[in-house]
Amino acid sequence: MVIDSHTHIRAGNDDIGAFINGMDEAGVDMAVVSPIAPAELGFMDNEYMARLVKQYPDRLIGYASVHPSDEHAVDQLRRAVEDYGLKGLKLHPPIQNISMLDPRLGPIIETCIRYDIPILVHTGPVYSRESRMIFSNSVDIDELAIRYPDAKLIIAHGHPFGIDPVMVAKHENVYIDTTSTTSEYLTMFPQLDQMLYDWMRRDDRILFGSDSNQNHPERFASDLKPLRAMRISDESKEKLFSGNIKRLLHMD
Numbered sequence: 001m002v003i004d005s006h007t008h009i010r011a012g013n014d015d016i017g018a019f020i021n022g023m024d025e026a027g028v029d030m031a032v033v034s035p036i037a038p039a040e041l042g043f044m045d046n047e048y049m050a051r052l053v054k055q056y057p058d059r060l061i062g063y064a065s066v067h068p069s070d071e072h073a074v075d076q077l078r079r080a081v082e083d084y085g086l087k088g089l090k091l092h093p094p095i096q097n098i099s100m101l102d103p104r105l106g107p108i109i110e111t112c113i114r115y116d117i118p119i120l121v122h123t124g125p126v127y128s129r130e131s132r133m134i135f136s137n138s139v140d141i142d143e144l145a146i147r148y149p150d151a152k153l154i155i156a157h158g159h160p161f162g163i164d165p166v167m168v169a170k171h172e173n174v175y176i177d178t179t180s181t182t183s184e185y186l187t188m189f190p191q192l193d194q195m196l197y198d199w200m201r202r203d204d205r206i207l208f209g210s211d212s213n214q215n216h217p218e219r220f221a222s223d224l225k226p227l228r229a230m231r232i233s234d235e236s237k238e239k240l241f242s243g244n245i246k247r248l249l250h251m252d
């Protein structure tokens with residue numbers, strides 16, 4: 001089974017069929033889809049995710065997003081989990097223009113801990129000029145993991161050669177997703193597969209992701225291909241492609 005832990009739906013294109021087709025063509029059974037609050041950013045909202053998951057309950061898992069500057073953020077998150085059945089929280093600090101260490105995130109993170117839902121945090125590159133990359137520094141996750149040892153934090157777009165794997169090794173509550181970066185490096189340096197995977201340290205906390213959306217459904221296949229080719233054990237692949245995210249989302 002393959003579960004993609006990191007995808008989006010972009011505003012302005014209702015062709016969800018292209019997204020599902022991309023999953024089918026790549027052999028992806030289920031995908032975690034995230035909005036980014038507020039909806040004006042172009043990545044939909046919690047209500048949309050709830051409707052979408054209802055439409056494709058066997059194929060999609062929805063996350064929620066809230067913005068800490070919204071005084072109703074905690075209520076919105078509670079509704080997203082309890083009423084809409086959303087299973088995690090997406091944070092995109094550079095696009096949302098917030099620091100991961102903003103104290104207003106505290107009650108939101110505490111709510112995630114209470115519901116035992118993971119927090120998928122964007123790190124690394126952003127290409128829109130107005131997005132502040134000072135807010136996508138993955139080192140901030142180290143601080144978050146110390147402040148909130150019970151929060152389940154996922155380093156999105158984890159950098160396999162940098163210090164991100166160190167944070168996974170250091171903190172039991174930190175996970176890393178392979179989205180874009182790991183697949184890109186494996187494509188450039190396929191011979192490093194085993195070393196790279198070992199450097200990522202904790203094979204029970206690595207998650208496959210592709211950042212696919214309905215405008216780029218080909219990413220399902222292109223991100224999967226170099227990961228599937230890795231010369232690692234079948235057991236490690238099972239964890240990477242589905243086992244770890246299933247455990248994180250209590251799907252077993």
Ligand SMILES: [Zn+2]
Nearest residue numbers: 006122156211
């Ligand atoms: Zn994302």
